[in-house]
Amino acid sequence: MKNKALIYAAGALVLLVLGVMFLRFELPVVSVSAETLWTVGGFKITNAYFTSVVVTLLIIIVAFVGTRDLKIKNPSGLQNVLEMIVEGLYNLTEGVSGPKWVARFFIVPTTIFIYVLMSNWFGLLPGLAGIGLCQEHHVEAAHAEEAHAEEASHGETAVSSTTCPQGQVIVPFFRSPSADLNNTLMLALVTQVMAQVFGFSALGGGYLKKFFVFGGVAAAFKPDEHGNKRSVGGMMMQLAMGVIDIFVGLLEFLSEFVKIVAFTFRLFGNIFAGEVMLIVLTFLVPVMLTLPFLGLEVFVGAVQAFVFFILSIAFYTVAVTSHDHDEAH
Amino acid sequence: MEALGFDFKLIFAYFINFAILVVALRAFAYKPILNLLEERKKKIADGLDSAEKVKEQAERERAKFQTELEKARLSSQEDASKIAQATAEMREQILTEARKEAEAIKERARAEIEAERQSAQSDLRRQVADLTVALTRKVVGQSIDKKAQHDLVGKFLAEMGE
Numbered sequence A: 001m002k003n004k005a006l007i008y009a010a011g012a013l014v015l016l017v018l019g020v021m022f023l024r025f026e027l028p029v030v031s032v033s034a035e036t037l038w039t040v041g042g043f044k045i046t047n048a049y050f051t052s053v054v055v056t057l058l059i060i061i062v063a064f065v066g067t068r069d070l071k072i073k074n075p076s077g078l079q080n081v082l083e084m085i086v087e088g089l090y091n092l093t094e095g096v097s098g099p100k101w102v103a104r105f106f107i108v109p110t111t112i113f114i115y116v117l118m119s120n121w122f123g124l125l126p127g128l129a130g131i132g133l134c135q136e137h138h139v140e141a142a143h144a145e146e147a148h149a150e151e152a153s154h155g156e157t158a159v160s161s162t163t164c165p166q167g168q169v170i171v172p173f174f175r176s177p178s179a180d181l182n183n184t185l186m187l188a189l190v191t192q193v194m195a196q197v198f199g200f201s202a203l204g205g206g207y208l209k210k211f212f213v214f215g216g217v218a219a220a221f222k223p224d225e226h227g228n229k230r231s232v233g234g235m236m237m238q239l240a241m242g243v244i245d246i247f248v249g250l251l252e253f254l255s256e257f258v259k260i261v262a263f264t265f266r267l268f269g270n271i272f273a274g275e276v277m278l279i280v281l282t283f284l285v286p287v288m289l290t291l292p293f294l295g296l297e298v299f300v301g302a303v304q305a306f307v308f309f310i311l312s313i314a315f316y317t318v319a320v321t322s323h324d325h326d327e328a329h
Numbered sequence B: 001m002e003a004l005g006f007d008f009k010l011i012f013a014y015f016i017n018f019a020i021l022v023v024a025l026r027a028f029a030y031k032p033i034l035n036l037l038e039e040r041k042k043k044i045a046d047g048l049d050s051a052e053k054v055k056e057q058a059e060r061e062r063a064k065f066q067t068e069l070e071k072a073r074l075s076s077q078e079d080a081s082k083i084a085q086a087t088a089e090m091r092e093q094i095l096t097e098a099r100k101e102a103e104a105i106k107e108r109a110r111a112e113i114e115a116e117r118q119s120a121q122s123d124l125r126r127q128v129a130d131l132t133v134a135l136t137r138k139v140v141g142q143s144i145d146k147k148a149q150h151d152l153v154g155k156f157l158a159e160m161g162e
Helices: A002-022 A048-065 A077-097 A107-122 A141-153 A181-210 A215-220 A232-284 A289-322 A323-328 B009-140 B146-161
Strands: A036-040 A042-048 A132-135 A167-172
Touching: A036 A048, A042 A048, A042 B009, A048 A077, A048 A107, A048 A141, A077 A107, A077 A141, A077 A232, A077 A289, A077 B009, A107 A181, A107 A232, A107 A289, A107 B009, A181 A232, A181 A289, A181 B009, A232 A289, B009 B146
Parallel strands: none
Antiparallel strands: A036 A042, A132 A167
16 A cells, blocks of 8 residues: 555656656747637637637537436436536525526526536646647737847747747637636626616616615605604704715615626636646646646636626625615515 | 727627527526426426325225224124024033933833832742742642642742831
8 A cells, every 4th residue: 555655656756857857848928818819800719719619519519418318217327417517506596596586597697607617627628728820929019028038038948849930839729718808708797787687677767776875865854754853963864874875875886897897807817827827837847746736726617617606696686685675674 | 908808899709609508508408407307396296195195095995904804803703602602502402401311211221120120029929939839849748729829928928028
């Protein structure tokens, strides 16, 4: 038992050293925006968008194949998995939103969960970073000069190990859509727009009362709840409370927009940072060291997908809950 | 914004992509699977219901059977006791009859014996008389006639019989 562990450890160490000695490669270009693969009629197909299409098709194919022959009794492997996912997320949604809204709430966030999860994990598939097109390395002028200066100072180490010609870099075909702000912004917008739609459909015009609260101020000029005329002090007090209410409402209004930004950058930041970390680690120590971090990123990818899902549900639930109703409780 | 790669066309393209995914998943995954789950839930509930019903039915049958069995046991017990009683009566009757018969047989035997004894006695008496006559004749000779002799013997025997 102990011997075996020792052999494994020694093997890992040897791999690690050999990797550092022989598998060094150039640090790939890290780009915040997704790189363009092809331009079709003025539309830039980026690698992230390309991956998004691939992921979407894969999900649809799996869903189609998995539900083609649904069985009530003794369901088989893929059906079990799909059932588990759908049922689990449905029940989770029901737990947060209650039975009244679950059928409407659950569709978009569940799709987001599956899509984001698959996007995150697709970006982690080993080896995909090395498959792509050779393109001119064009970064913004300022950055380019910096890079050039750096290259000059470490001239002898910058030996290209890729098959691309000198001056070109590999632009991989695949990049996780979650590492593209366009995609995460789209998801955030969809979620937030849906939240407003749900809010209006549940509360009607009353939904706006959450954000534009003038009731408190207006109450200052009316008799109090017992029907007595307010004293000057009472009126000032009520006026102050009303003004606070207005500000709170405006903050909530603002927060609806902040949520979009938060959604966008939370997902993007986590996934993009994870991928950059993996790339840099691979650059430093090509073999073995990245494995625990790969596992970590798998976990992070799942957590981020789940966070997007559960926050959407929570925001929807908040949106359809009336404020007056809340205070009555 | 440009450095972050925002591009409205791309955002729109992503949206189309996502919308297709939503529609497809709704059609291929959510609806059929949720329907299936609902159906399965209903089926399980039905199954449990019918099992409950069958159990109830069985319980009822069992109770019915139990009472029937009880009834049968009671009636059989009654029968048995009746038979036992009849048997006892019959036994008693047979015994009485037998006793009576035995009594009758005994009575008859006694009468027979008595008759036998009577006849034997009279036989004996006659023989003794004859013998005595013979003896006397031997001793006395032929002097006494038969008639006187018989009277004599009869007298003697009557005295002796006392």
